[in-house]
Amino acid sequence: MAEIVTFGEAMIRLSPPRFQRLEQARCLEVEIGGAELNTAVGLARLGHAVAWVSVLPAHPLGRLIANRVRETGVDDRWVRFSQQGRCGLYFLEFGAAPRPTALWYDRQDSAMARLTPGQFDWDRIFEGARWFHVSGITPALSDGTAGAVMEALQAARRAQLTISLDLNYRARLWDRDKARQVLSPLIPYCQVLFASEADAEYLFGIQGESFVDIAAQWRQRFGVFTVIATRRESELVWRNRLAVIGANAEQVEESPWYEVEIVDRLGAGDAMAAGVIHGLLTGDLQKAVQYGAALAALKHTIAGDLPWINPEEVEATIRGDNLNIRR
Amino acid sequence: MAEIVTFGEAMIRLSPPRFQRLEQARCLEVEIGGAELNTAVGLARLGHAVAWVSVLPAHPLGRLIANRVRETGVDDRWVRFSQQGRCGLYFLEFGAAPRPTALWYDRQDSAMARLTPGQFDWDRIFEGARWFHVSGITPALSDGTAGAVMEALQAARRAQLTISLDLNYRARLWDRDKARQVLSPLIPYCQVLFASEADAEYLFGIQGESFVDIAAQWRQRFGVFTVIATRRESELVWRNRLAVIGANAEQVEESPWYEVEIVDRLGAGDAMAAGVIHGLLTGDLQKAVQYGAALAALKHTIAGDLPWINPEEVEATIRGDNLNIRR
Amino acid sequence: MAEIVTFGEAMIRLSPPRFQRLEQARCLEVEIGGAELNTAVGLARLGHAVAWVSVLPAHPLGRLIANRVRETGVDDRWVRFSQQGRCGLYFLEFGAAPRPTALWYDRQDSAMARLTPGQFDWDRIFEGARWFHVSGITPALSDGTAGAVMEALQAARRAQLTISLDLNYRARLWDRDKARQVLSPLIPYCQVLFASEADAEYLFGIQGESFVDIAAQWRQRFGVFTVIATRRESELVWRNRLAVIGANAEQVEESPWYEVEIVDRLGAGDAMAAGVIHGLLTGDLQKAVQYGAALAALKHTIAGDLPWINPEEVEATIRGDNLNIRR
Amino acid sequence: MAEIVTFGEAMIRLSPPRFQRLEQARCLEVEIGGAELNTAVGLARLGHAVAWVSVLPAHPLGRLIANRVRETGVDDRWVRFSQQGRCGLYFLEFGAAPRPTALWYDRQDSAMARLTPGQFDWDRIFEGARWFHVSGITPALSDGTAGAVMEALQAARRAQLTISLDLNYRARLWDRDKARQVLSPLIPYCQVLFASEADAEYLFGIQGESFVDIAAQWRQRFGVFTVIATRRESELVWRNRLAVIGANAEQVEESPWYEVEIVDRLGAGDAMAAGVIHGLLTGDLQKAVQYGAALAALKHTIAGDLPWINPEEVEATIRGDNLNIRR
Amino acid sequence: MAEIVTFGEAMIRLSPPRFQRLEQARCLEVEIGGAELNTAVGLARLGHAVAWVSVLPAHPLGRLIANRVRETGVDDRWVRFSQQGRCGLYFLEFGAAPRPTALWYDRQDSAMARLTPGQFDWDRIFEGARWFHVSGITPALSDGTAGAVMEALQAARRAQLTISLDLNYRARLWDRDKARQVLSPLIPYCQVLFASEADAEYLFGIQGESFVDIAAQWRQRFGVFTVIATRRESELVWRNRLAVIGANAEQVEESPWYEVEIVDRLGAGDAMAAGVIHGLLTGDLQKAVQYGAALAALKHTIAGDLPWINPEEVEATIRGDNLNIRR
Amino acid sequence: MAEIVTFGEAMIRLSPPRFQRLEQARCLEVEIGGAELNTAVGLARLGHAVAWVSVLPAHPLGRLIANRVRETGVDDRWVRFSQQGRCGLYFLEFGAAPRPTALWYDRQDSAMARLTPGQFDWDRIFEGARWFHVSGITPALSDGTAGAVMEALQAARRAQLTISLDLNYRARLWDRDKARQVLSPLIPYCQVLFASEADAEYLFGIQGESFVDIAAQWRQRFGVFTVIATRRESELVWRNRLAVIGANAEQVEESPWYEVEIVDRLGAGDAMAAGVIHGLLTGDLQKAVQYGAALAALKHTIAGDLPWINPEEVEATIRGDNLNIRR
Secondary structure (H helix, E strand, O other): OOEEEEEOOEEEEOOOOOOHHHHHEEEEEEEEEEEEHHHHHHEEEEEEEEEEEEEEEOOOHHHHHHHHHHHOOOOOOOOEEEOOEEEEEEEOOOOOOOOOOOOEEOOOOOOOOOOOOOOOHHHHHHHOEEEEEEEOHHHHOOOOHHHHHHHHHHHHOOOOOEEEEOOOOOOOOOOOHHHHHOOOOHHHHOOEEOOOOEEEEEEEOOOOOOOHHHHHHHHHHHHHOEEEEEEEOOOOOOOOEEEEEEEOOEEEEEEOOOOOOOOHHHHHHHHHHHHHHHHHHHHHHHHHHHHHHHHHHHHOOOOOOOOOOOHHHHHHOOOOOOOEOOO | OOOEEEEEEEEEEEEOOOOOOOOOOOEEEEEOOOOHHHHHHHHHHHHOOOEEEEEEOOOOOHHHHHHHHHHHHOOOOOOOEOOOOOOEEEEEEEEEEEEEEEEEEEOOOOOOOOOOOOOOOHHHHHHOOOOEEEEEEEHHHHHHHHHHHHHHHHHHHHHOOOOEEEEOOOOOOOOOOHHHHOOOHHHOOEEEEEEOOOHHHHHHHOOOHHHHHHHHHHHHOHHHHHHHHEEEEEEOHHHHHHHHEEEEEOOOEEOOOEEOOOOOOOOOOHHHHHHHHHHHHOHHHHHHHHHHHHHHHHHHOOOOOOOOOHHHHHHHHHOOOOOEEEO | OOOOOEOOEEEEEEEOOOOOOOOHHEEEEEEEEOHHHHHHHHHHOOOOOOOOOOOOOOOOOHHHHHHHHHHHHOOOOEEEEEOEOOOOEEEEEOOOOOOOOEEEEEEEOEEOOOOOOOOOOOHOOOOOOOOEEOOOOHHHHOOHHHHHHHHHHHHHHHHEEEEEEEOOOOOOOHHHHHHHHHHHHOHOOOEEEEEOOHHHHHHOOOOOHHHHHHHHHHHHHHHHOOOEEEEEOOOEEEEEEEEEEEOOOOEEEOOEEEEOOOOOOOOOOHHHHHHHHHHHHHHOHHHHHHHHHHHHHEEEEEEEEOOOOOOOHHHHHHOOOOOOOOO | OOEEEEEEEEEEEEEEEOOOHHHHHHEEEEEEEEEEHHHHHHHHOOOOEEEEOOEEEEOOHHHHHHHHHHHHHOOHHHHOOOOEEEEEEEEOOOOOOEEEEEEEEOOOOOOOOOOOOOOHHHHHOOOOOEEEEOOOOOHHOOOOHHHHHHHHOOOHOOOEEEEEEEOOOOOOOHHHHHHHHOOOOOHHHOOOOOOOOHHHHHHHOOOOOHHHHHHHHHHHHHOOEEEEEEEEEEEOEEEEEEEEEEOOOOOOOOOOOOEEEEEOOOOOHHHHHHHHHHHHHHHHHHHHHHHHHHHHHHHOOOOOOOOOOHHHHHHHOOOOOOOOOOO | OOOOEEEOEEEEEEOOOOOOOOOHHEEEEEEEOOOOHHHHHHHHHHOOEEEOOEEEEEEEEHHHHHHHHHHHHEEEOEEEEEEEEOEEEEEEEEOOOOOOEEEEEEOOOOOOOOOOOOOOOOHHOOOOOOEEEOOOOHHOOOHHHHHHHHHHHHHHOOOOOEEEEEEOOOOOOOHHHHHHHHHOOOHHHHEEEEEOHHHHHHHOOOOOOHHHHHHEEEEEOOOEEEEEEEEEEOOOOOOEEEEEEEEEOOOOOEOOEEEEEEEOOOHHHHHHHHHHHHHHOOOOOOHHHHHHHHHHHHOOOOOOOOOOOHHHHHHHHHOOOOOOOOO | OOEEEEOOOOOEEOOOOOOHHHHHOOEEEEEEEEEHHHHHHHHHOOOOOEEEEEEEEOOOOHHHHHHHHHHHOOOOOOOOEOOEEOEEEEEEEOOOOEEEEEEEEEOOOOOOOOOOOOOOOOHOOOOOOOOEEEEEHHHHHHHHHHHHHHHHHHHHHHHEEEEEEEEEOOOOOOOOOHHHHHOOOOOOHEEEEEHHHHHHHHHHHOOOHHHHHHHHHHHHHHHHOOOEEEEOOOOOOEEEEEEEEEEOOOEEEOOOOEEEOOOOOOOOOHHHHHHHHHHHHOOOOHHHHHHHHHHHHHHHOOOOOOOOOHHHHHHHHHHHOOOOOOO
């Protein structure tokens, strides 16, 4: 029985060995990733029982994804294998200043995008669970997935789960109007919202003098209790500084800033969400932003989208241990 | 100005390092391949000026294919880059007895499949050319490509080119009835037909006591002058024996049998076609089956779909030189 | 709830890329393996719910093993992580005729070898199960593991499971006298015994004019119902022929012989056991030897110790499908 | 018909995977490079029709170079394959502060160095062209190549091409006196000169209080219209800052400074030349230094000597777009 | 005949390609390392005749170590191959800020740890030698190795060698009390002591306002003539600053600080010891700290534990040459 | 002091990963090889003290060769490092039937080829030695090396060493007349001659009805006591059969035939020479051909030119042990 459930697509990520151009590639490294899966992995690595709900193609690539999901310890029992639809792919090219890292999606017509409502028994999936997490990418995939998200949210509310949504606006998937129209009825189901300040303004015109202001507007317009955002300074491609900020009606909390040597930038926001959910499940908003920032920072040091972190190193990061070799 | 023109799709081939299962892959080797491209490369390596006509997506993967085409010396000037459609992919898993090698296509909705008639100026493309080659895969991709093949064949006839067609029936692309219906009006344009005995029987009910009989039926029903087929014995995955047979109205010729240690089985039939076309352009049917068999045999020893052979090693193979180290 | 339970150690296998000498190695490929784990994986790949019981060190290498076990779909819920003991390793060097493949164990003082009786709740583990499988390697590791095997066998009998034992004599682990002394009281618990003709003779002096004779002696002396053995012809390192034979009181069955192109010879006997158990669980002795031989043959074509096979390719192998590329 | 023609040698570059010492190497990565080829590639990637003129050995390594040249889109039709002479090589070892990157040439007696005058039909090569570019390395190779450069310059003047020369003094190839003696009669043919301030002073005693002064001296002594130089700050091996400055009789222009995370330092100056030539062909001196600096900066982020850049990323670099992931 | 003798264990180091987690590893890179071996290699690379004394298992892994020792030019003639005991291993995982690099030893029960006194003929080993070096790791391995160190020190004193000891306290090998008890009688044999300020305080309560104070206490309590320590600033994992300080009764010397781009942090302290010993053998304390710092800095730029440096690059580092490419 | 001395050049071998064409290579694997070095390594692996005499360039590639020579246990103390001349290279492309393996030398103007007589103190080198071995490649490199071989042979005769010569005719290095002229005065110094039947006939017109006849002619014309040849059947590239035959005035001995699965064909003849020399030094002609054939067979299974064999596996091969996994 899972304590936490997430719902979304996973893709296969193909990238040439670092800094080679994709158009020169003679081999591609294979990772898997997907916003809600990444978050599920972060939570499983912190010791939670997590189930990831998705649709995969009945194909070696679909099995590849399921194999690796199980490898992380995330429960794949609710994943459906479909004879319809492709396996979503994305291609990734690592950059270096002044050339940013770039990616290209090849996810059209995926098994997940072909999902139609009514295929998951959400009430059964949520038995015994405490938290449901989804991102704005899932409803962006197709009308079918948007419908399925609504089903899941309604069932999660019935089951009295805490619900979190990561806006995660992707301009390649949908435009502003469509996103606003689909997301607006979904957000009121959520107690916790992950939303960058840029997305808040772009999608819903929400802006403010302070993060407290912004959070207040989310609360007023959508009833969201807690709002979380990452702050990042990116003067280079392989060195960044970042922190996490969160606010609810009573308080605003900000994590320390971390200087990160970047190994792989992908999935940092999803790892942050895992840290925040863990913090809220086991502590308070302060713990949430601390764990969120520590997971985000650590994720930058790990190859692939998945946050293969350990609880001890999260704690050492929060404590600010020195960077000497651990022997 | 190209002496020979071929027309078809090229895909990116992704395969785990030998014998790993695709569902375990941590990296994938990148090759390119496509029936008519493979044949074009074989002809270019033998010294002919060859142009390959195709549609590629305006995307790093499309450029990857064009780059590698130019690397081989094939002329890509007529390749169109399209904003529509994906880059076709195929996934390949190497087997070993008793497990055969397997492949999975992911080529739906490719830039090439989205081709509509009227986009190529075939008369200009064929200026100065002597030979046009296409396979049955191209018309199988979509109605648009089938229409484009018919346009090309009509233009090739106008330009008095010799025309060859490799049936290359692929059950994953279309069924027997559709294939017969589309191919039947195309075959009469061809002087040279590559058709396995199995495809001849399955698609058109053509069978006979001897290859001469079979060729006669092709001639009677479709007016094809020369018919070519490969014969192969495959008791193992990494060792085969093969030969090439050809017949026209006057004669039947069969190459010697070659014992091959297989490095990569893909593209052997397309390399054979290149050898046959070279033989017919520069000699007679006997030379055609000799070169066809030598190219097919050599292709088995080369990684990837493309026949990176040299004229000297083709000649050494035909002479039957010994297998001592060349120093 | 698992249908089948196996119990044994898994090690990390380290091997230089093919044919390099271990003493020259600049990198080592990492696989995992262990007799009972290998068998569990074969059964899981055939669709059974299988749990593998073991002890692993609380260390990244122990987690590596658990991760990969889950990746295969085998249930690791009963695996204990211990602060005591090392992670067993073995080093493997691939040969080629006339130099055989060789391996070196480095498994002393492993977490599993330090197991003491009483640490597993076998009655709970066996709830709902139908079959228990163990090999002679597990009791060879230490007195503690030998005691744990006896506990498991007694609990399995109480739970009315079918019990199978693979003798798997390893001269590096114990000598003949010790092996005979420890194994003798264990064998009577088993209905199914995997025993090579060489081991039968060496350990227990069991020999006979035919396999039926040998099986009869096993039955008379230890009450074993079914006896299974592999037959192998190894004139080269990378090409073998093999078949499986089995006998019970009523019948003797022998599989076809398979010609195998060997990719990785390790774990073939364990894959055979998986095929036999599957055959017996879902059919009869004839099906058992057929599946046993097909899994053994297929395992030779797969890198690593684990039989990453698929049901469809097992069936194709049993049908004797040809070795053409599957497209 | 090429718009731009460059003339020089290309070598095969062999380097151990990053940071391994050459004397420990177990494998070497293969790239190609050569000053004028690098510049040709940069121009081809920006959309120009570029031909590279050279001599290569009739040997697999010579073909390797030609293959890769075609892969980039540069026209290799004028490349001569010679039975005489070796394929030039260079060995490269990447450093890290405080150990600089180092290289060793093995280019003596190359096919190019054996070139004798009269072998290229420069008038035909320059038909339809607008620009000819060469570096000081070509005349340094041998008396034969020096003679061929003079032939090319005279033909380029006849054809009214703009001519650029990159001094590129290499102390390993010739000494100061020889360089001055050979280069002095060549420089007056050039309208555009790439010359570091250090080379200007060392070879010709040209120095000045400002870059305008230096450019004025080049103009007075050799009639050069435009002079270009890179400025670089190198406190570390993997992080540099750089800018490009250019002056003619009317103006001096300096690009912004770029902070670069270095992936591969080789070929940055040649990429700069490509950017400058593109700027001058399509704009003015300001555009030239902007494009020169952007290409130089981007080249640092790309593995190998060749500037596999895209026009869009050059433009984004000039605009100063942020370094967030492009999705 | 060796000028310098060192004595200690070497292990095989296994690390996943950079930044992969050990628990995900599919391959491991193989290096060798050991404190005294690392120092021996540094000295051999500077041109000294150096012998390394050790015990290795009679096993391919033991041979691997001996092979690589000879590859460096260190003399392995005194290395004993033992049928008893394992080959020591250690596993290494590279980190990035804020996650430090970590390592796990698997060296229990090694051939070296099983050493018993009396097995080396130290008088013969020291014939013609001038210097003996050992670290605190050797006596930490077992009572047998501690006894062998005492034998060696007594023989070295008899042979009038200069003796150096690197404290190198490793908490995983022994605790403070045991370390103090074993090391206290060994230190008085040494003229040169490498001791970090942290170890000095932790093990012996030695602390002071200045390094001169600390050195004076070492001199008073143990008669040590020269004391050396590294100073390091580690705000990131892949960038550090470091210097070396040394003091004797007459003087204190400090090297310049070096900014290092870190390729591999392991073995830097042992390389420093090599530089110091070289400086003292061929110059004075000032030269010692200069060479010590230069070797430590350069070692950070070289993959593996062994300092594969060259005399010329040590000298260039000491001179502070710029970081331009050496061509 | 070496028991056996060999004299010859070593080159760096560069080959693309198996079966890639050299002209497509993106990386090259680095091995070292040279006829007399290969033989020296075989003898060292069998336990002899062997010194290899050569000239290497003072360059990282020269050090690479010396490092690897020491790694094998061969003594490199007499190797001279020269400021003159290149490092010899050769490029290797693996084939598969019907395409043979091919290689290209790039060894002109090497440091060894620039050797002039008088540079080695052969009397000192041969102190305490019993055997001197050289191949016909060494005198083929240049007049200087031919002179040095004559010096070495005269000194070896003075020192009463047994002398062996491996004809090893290479048509790329010299023609028949030159070879005959240079080799004729060298052969009379030798007691043992390795000469294929083809070389005997081609160079000296020696042929016969039996190997005894051939050996008798060598004895009559050149005074050679023992003649050795390999017999090989090569129907495929990756499977051969081979045996060794030897004859002296009293007897003819032939080894068993070995079926070999070929990993790397290079250096097999040189390994054979090592086995023969070992057999003659420690036994008789029968032992010589047995060890010669076993080393040749085993060498085929080992990557690179050097015979990294072990005495135990040579003995197992001679015994004809089975090919089961050694555990």
